Amino acid sequence: MKSINKQKLAEVLKQWSKGHAVMAPIDEGSAASFKKWEEGKEIQLDKNTTIPAKSVFFPQTEELYEYKVEKDNLEIVECAPIEEELVVFGIRPCDLKSLEMLDDLFLTRGYIDPYYKAKRDNAVIVSYLCGKPCRTCFCESLGIDYQKAEGADIAMYFDGESFGFIAQTEKGENLLQEIASLTEERDVKLPEKQELKLKADTEGLAEKLAAMFEHPYWDSAYEKCIGCGACTYLCPTCHCFDINSHNRACGTGFKTRCWDSCMFPDYTLMAGGHNPRPTRKERFRNRFLHKLQQFPERYGKTACVGCGRCISKCPVNVDIVAIISQLKEVDINDQQGMDRVG
Ligand code: SF4
Ligand code: SF4
Secondary structure, three states, X not given: OEEEEHHXXXXXXXXXXXXXXXXXXXXXXXXXXXXXXXXXXXXXXXXXXXXXXXXXXXXXXXXXXXXXEEOOEEEEEEOOOOOOOEEEEEEOHHHHHHHHHHHHHHHOOOOOOHHHHHHHHOEEEEEEOOOOOOOOOOHHHHOOOOOXXXXXXXXXXXXXXXXXXXXXXXXXXXXXXXXXXXXXXXXXXXXXOOXXXXXXXXXXXXXXXXXXXXXXXXXXXXXXXXXXXXHHHOOOOOOOEEEEEEEOOOOEEXXXXXXXXXXXXXXXXXXXXXXXXXXXXXXXXXXXXXXXHHHHHHHOOOOOOOOOHHHHHOOOOOOHHHHXXXXXXXXXXXXXXXXXXX
């Protein structure tokens, strides 16, 4: 297999960045996220990023088009989707799986999002297989093998001294060709697999939740949640966005889309003032019903990849694994519900 010593990683990224924008996990102090790598920037590979890799394909803020209003005329100039060649380096198997869900949303059912598609088409994905999962990881419960890179162009792993690269597609082979002068033929040992402590059982849950919209479980389950939205912003599968106008002088301006969260009160607030999800209870219920019932009904998969970000970052310890386990135990005929969330 192709391998490099860890000392050569910066040289590899430098070589790739001659023909591509290399997006890699970079920690600049507050939260690690996928950013454009430049010489001198430190890569963070020892743990998963705080901000998921969805931000490469579906950025937190993205300009869509410019507009100009002159008397009765409206002129719209669409922003061309970004066509630059990307290398997405170091994406973990859970975030990789989340791209399948974003693909379902942005590329199927008769609608293709050109901004998302351009970035997906132009990306070569180098996935980093996990050696040491975190205590909040439960990806295996969602059918993900954290030492496989399904859907990536290259699978990469690290034995503590060297990185090994295995091309899985033609695009991957071509990318490895670009660093042929830096690699050597040598086997790199895949780190020993560890058993994940956290497990979630979602079997049959979508069907059960379809009958639980009015269940009293929700009357207390939401109580801890303060509606900060961190869980949705940091979730690799959450994909809601808002569209904003930015008016300049003389009738010109531009529109952007930015991440939104169903945990915010104004997410469903309508122009006339009506809000179908007026309290935290409805918003909390929506988050779980969407992930565990509605997305599986529509696309045949749970909208969670078990990355554990929402567990580790929730300021009040709302834990999706605990919620799944409680939901599994709820008696749908029990109208008293459960007293509280553990
Ligand atoms: S991170 Fe926790 S407190 Fe914040 S909205 Fe999500 S569940 Fe609620
Ligand atoms: S719901 Fe939580 S654990 Fe599941 S993918 Fe989203 S952030 Fe990760």
